[in-house]
Amino acid sequence: MVSRPRHSFTRKPNLADVKAAGHDMLRLVNRRILLNILSDRQPISRAEIAKISGLNKATISTITGELLKDSCIVEEGSGRTTPIGGKPPTPLRLNSKRFGLFGVDIRADETILALSDFNNRIVARVSYETGADATVFLQKIGKEIRKLRVKYDSFIEFPGIGVSLPGLVDNHSGKFLLSVVLPWRDVPVVQLLEKSTDLPVIIDNSARCSALAEIWHGKAQYAHVRNLLYVAVSTGLACGVVIDGGLYRGGNNTAGQFGHIPIDLNGNECRCGQRGCWDLYASDKATLKRYGELRGTSGKRITVMRKLIELVEGGDAAATEAVRETARYLGIGITGLINGLDPEVVVIGGEITKVWGVIEPIIVEETKRNLLAPRSNGIPIRPSAFEVRPSLKGALTLVQNSLLSVPHMG
Numbered sequence: 001m002v003s004r005p006r007h008s009f010t011r012k013p014n015l016a017d018v019k020a021a022g023h024d025m026l027r028l029v030n031r032r033i034l035l036n037i038l039s040d041r042q043p044i045s046r047a048e049i050a051k052i053s054g055l056n057k058a059t060i061s062t063i064t065g066e067l068l069k070d071s072c073i074v075e076e077g078s079g080r081t082t083p084i085g086g087k088p089p090t091p092l093r094l095n096s097k098r099f100g101l102f103g104v105d106i107r108a109d110e111t112i113l114a115l116s117d118f119n120n121r122i123v124a125r126v127s128y129e130t131g132a133d134a135t136v137f138l139q140k141i142g143k144e145i146r147k148l149r150v151k152y153d154s155f156i157e158f159p160g161i162g163v164s165l166p167g168l169v170d171n172h173s174g175k176f177l178l179s180v181v182l183p184w185r186d187v188p189v190v191q192l193l194e195k196s197t198d199l200p201v202i203i204d205n206s207a208r209c210s211a212l213a214e215i216w217h218g219k220a221q222y223a224h225v226r227n228l229l230y231v232a233v234s235t236g237l238a239c240g241v242v243i244d245g246g247l248y249r250g251g252n253n254t255a256g257q258f259g260h261i262p263i264d265l266n267g268n269e270c271r272c273g274q275r276g277c278w279d280l281y282a283s284d285k286a287t288l289k290r291y292g293e294l295r296g297t298s299g300k301r302i303t304v305m306r307k308l309i310e311l312v313e314g315g316d317a318a319a320t321e322a323v324r325e326t327a328r329y330l331g332i333g334i335t336g337l338i339n340g341l342d343p344e345v346v347v348i349g350g351e352i353t354k355v356w357g358v359i360e361p362i363i364v365e366e367t368k369r370n371l372l373a374p375r376s377n378g379i380p381i382r383p384s385a386f387e388v389r390p391s392l393k394g395a396l397t398l399v400q401n402s403l404l405s406v407p408h409m410g
């Protein structure tokens with residue numbers, strides 16, 4: 001008889017950065033699993049945590065004791081008694097004041113700085129016009145963060161700042177490399193912000209930040225999703241890929257630029273040097289260009305996607321056709337990515353999702369026609385769970401991720 005392994009481990013250990021499963025590591029992992037259960041199900045009793053986690057009651061009691069001592073969690077309504085005089089189980093909650101998380105969502109036109117508590121409630125939000133001089137602008141943001149720290153001094157700790165950036169990001173070197181929408185080049189964002197705030201800074205590209213926000217905070221139906229594809233439709237087209245619960249960043253930290261897969265070898269030349277990239281057909285820039293061509297000499301000249309969407313909502317024929325054509329191209333590209341990645345859900349973000357009723361049937365029809373695996377037809381394609389700035393939620397999630405994610409062991 002063949003003896004089959006009872007587990008489903010598949011990762012090759014990383015011998016260049018060994019993290020053996022010692023006692024400290026196990027303690028950290030269990031502690032974070034408990035914090036995740038609390039975040040998801042609070043208020044929750046120790047007995048319920050034991051049931052969900054599979055850990056025994058003594059271990060739960062030890063870890064919750066440590067978390068209480070560390071002010072990470074609080075007991076809710078302690079001291080109550082039941083009608084027959086017994087002590088009811090004391091539910092536990094995350095202590096929202098334990099951590100104040102900073103998120104900075106930098107876009108070409110506008111930057112938003114937000115402070116959220118440990119329960120993901122935004123307590124402060126300020127917006128600025130994004131400056132062309134990166135150093136001057138980041139120093140200004142740093143100063144604002146210092147002010148917010150003083151104003152919200154009831155937080156026990158500020159563990160860091162998450163920054164979402166609209167372009168190529170190398171989060172090893174901490175640099176923002178380049179962007180087509182912002183004139184910043186090789187900007188040491190991490191170094192500049194850390195120097196001015198004295199807090200750890202984590203950066204990532206906005207599509208990947210948005211993907212992270214979806215896997216951590218997306219709608220309830222995604223709660224058990226481990227593999228997700230996020231398609232950010234903006235001036236350009238970029239993707240974020242979540243594999244087994246973690247962001248895929250690639251060997252050089254630039255993964256996700258699927259917008260530069262050619263879909264027409266005879267197409268127009270792209271800024272990346274190739275011809276007929278997906279980006280040239282399905283980005284906001286492409287939709288606006290198409291509308292201009294369809295409109296001809298009649299109608300208004302539109303350069304902002306929000307305005308074009310308003311026209312679609314008002315029933316404008318050329319604007320609707322421009323968006324429908326973009327939906328077809330989105331469907332074509334997404335089909336290829338579903339065939340290659342087999343995600344459990346595809347999430348689309350951007351202004352274009354405001355007319356979801358117009359684009360969804362076309363995207364679904366395109367994908368149904370060309371998917372390889374019959375089962376792939378059932379893969380849900382959804383608009384982002386966050387109507388306003390998924391990338392801001394993502395910037396905050398970068399910091400939360402550093403507090404609640406579990407490490408790869410080995």
Ligand SMILES: [Zn+2]
Nearest residue numbers: 260270272277
């Ligand atoms: Zn290209």
